[in-house]
Amino acid sequence: MSFPKDFLWGGAIAANQYEGAWLEDGKQPNVTDVLVGIMSKDPGIQWNEDKKKYEMKLNSDKVYLSHDAVDGYHRYREDLKLMKGMGFNSFRTSIAWGRIFPNGDELEPNEAGLAYYDDMFACMNELGMEPVITLSHYETPLHLITEYGGWSNPQLIDFWLRYVKTVFTRYKGKVKFWLTFNEVNALFRMPLVAGGVLTIKDPKDPSDPIGSTTKQDQWDAYHNILVANAKTVQLGHEISEDYQIGCMMTASSVATYPYNCDPLNVVGTLDAQRMNIFFMADPFCLGIVPTYLKKVWKEDQVNVEFSDEELKLIKENTVDFLSFSYYRSTTFDRDVNLKVDTGGLTCRDNPYLKDKAPQPWGWAVDPVGLRYTLNVLYDRYHLPLLIVENGVGLDENIDEKGEIHDDFRVHYIEEHLKNVNDAIEDGVDCRGYLYWGPIDVVSAGTGEMKKRYGFVYVDRFNDGHGTLERKLKDSYYRYKEIIESNGEVL
Numbered sequence: 001m002s003f004p005k006d007f008l009w010g011g012a013i014a015a016n017q018y019e020g021a022w023l024e025d026g027k028q029p030n031v032t033d034v035l036v037g038i039m040s041k042d043p044g045i046q047w048n049e050d051k052k053k054y055e056m057k058l059n060s061d062k063v064y065l066s067h068d069a070v071d072g073y074h075r076y077r078e079d080l081k082l083m084k085g086m087g088f089n090s091f092r093t094s095i096a097w098g099r100i101f102p103n104g105d106e107l108e109p110n111e112a113g114l115a116y117y118d119d120m121f122a123c124m125n126e127l128g129m130e131p132v133i134t135l136s137h138y139e140t141p142l143h144l145i146t147e148y149g150g151w152s153n154p155q156l157i158d159f160w161l162r163y164v165k166t167v168f169t170r171y172k173g174k175v176k177f178w179l180t181f182n183e184v185n186a187l188f189r190m191p192l193v194a195g196g197v198l199t200i201k202d203p204k205d206p207s208d209p210i211g212s213t214t215k216q217d218q219w220d221a222y223h224n225i226l227v228a229n230a231k232t233v234q235l236g237h238e239i240s241e242d243y244q245i246g247c248m249m250t251a252s253s254v255a256t257y258p259y260n261c262d263p264l265n266v267v268g269t270l271d272a273q274r275m276n277i278f279f280m281a282d283p284f285c286l287g288i289v290p291t292y293l294k295k296v297w298k299e300d301q302v303n304v305e306f307s308d309e310e311l312k313l314i315k316e317n318t319v320d321f322l323s324f325s326y327y328r329s330t331t332f333d334r335d336v337n338l339k340v341d342t343g344g345l346t347c348r349d350n351p352y353l354k355d356k357a358p359q360p361w362g363w364a365v366d367p368v369g370l371r372y373t374l375n376v377l378y379d380r381y382h383l384p385l386l387i388v389e390n391g392v393g394l395d396e397n398i399d400e401k402g403e404i405h406d407d408f409r410v411h412y413i414e415e416h417l418k419n420v421n422d423a424i425e426d427g428v429d430c431r432g433y434l435y436w437g438p439i440d441v442v443s444a445g446t447g448e449m450k451k452r453y454g455f456v457y458v459d460r461f462n463d464g465h466g467t468l469e470r471k472l473k474d475s476y477y478r479y480k481e482i483i484e485s486n487g488e489v490l
């Protein structure tokens, strides 16, 4: 095996899926607090016709599990020790923006929020785990969305930079690796969550806030996020020479395969990769805004213009590394995907991966796709790569003996890690593997507890009940062996 000696072994979670305490110590709601799952089309917000704006109105029939999540807010010290028990030398989580600036537009930060992460990062440092910190993991403060329309409004850049400057300054010496926006290339698929954008000026249909977000607002959000990302990199480097600032992409779409060798499917696949990831990763990593977007903007009937100054800023402030999530591969078939647009793809099942998706959520397991993804990204960007999400969600139960035998997960990580190793042997500069959800957290996609990724089980269920007790699964011990041997046991 060829894993480098200083390879980062660990796991990744996000504040909004782990911490709970959604209104504690001054925090105000963020966008995921009003959703039961980020794919939900029915957010807990309502149009107020008098005020001409959206307001929070939670649906009383729903269980918003993320409000309490797995109580990480009060249990992170013991959980981090469990992570250390597997030999983690790194750990990824996010700062909930709304703990630091509860509404997002305050002038002064919330000291209780800052103190909370002070202790959490100190705890990681004490345990010898390198913190890898996401600045926003789908955590735009709700107020910025309902009051300002979110990222389509250029004012967000200033609010964001105030927050970023505050945490970059406060955690200097404790944190070295920063990720800007989680899976921000899903902006068009999930405008409200991944793009933090909502049309509040005369929405076409206020009862459908997500659907009525205009293309113009979405592309304005793209524009502002590109500028914000570049300014974040610039600011980080000014504040500390040690800072490594990376972007974070959902990269499952790199492994979009043509369904067959019909040349039009090959071209369609290229379009799919462009509009699902490269349209965002190219500006972040190469400092260029792709030329094919001009055609897309024309088709979308939007007006997007970058000033020379902005283009220079984007060019001069590319990220230090690229981090990404990888869960599955997809296929492109023009008979099914009639038009590739910025709304994302509905992909056809891959006949070669039939029966490879035993879990009810149907994500085809494709470890070779991870090797492919690593190679494509490295060839394109020549930047260090960090895998910050990969894992499998399973509906699991404790057996009569009180044990959890998650053989499928064990096999899953072994196969994916073998392919990471192959990619390293191919010459890819891959710096680490942070497994998604090393402890069960609320699923981002479905808002459930039932979709469990953990090496550590948490006693909490979809209806909200549970003791929150932690229990180790079989995979905990296997990942420990893999880490201890630096991958040699694979």
Ligand code: BGP
Pocket: 014, 017, 182, 183, 250, 325, 389, 393, 436, 442, 443, 444, 445, 446, 451
């Ligand atoms: C990514 C998100 C994570 C996470 C993961 C697994 O898209 O960045 O927050 O949860 O997917 O997805 P899910 O929880 O829907 O199974």
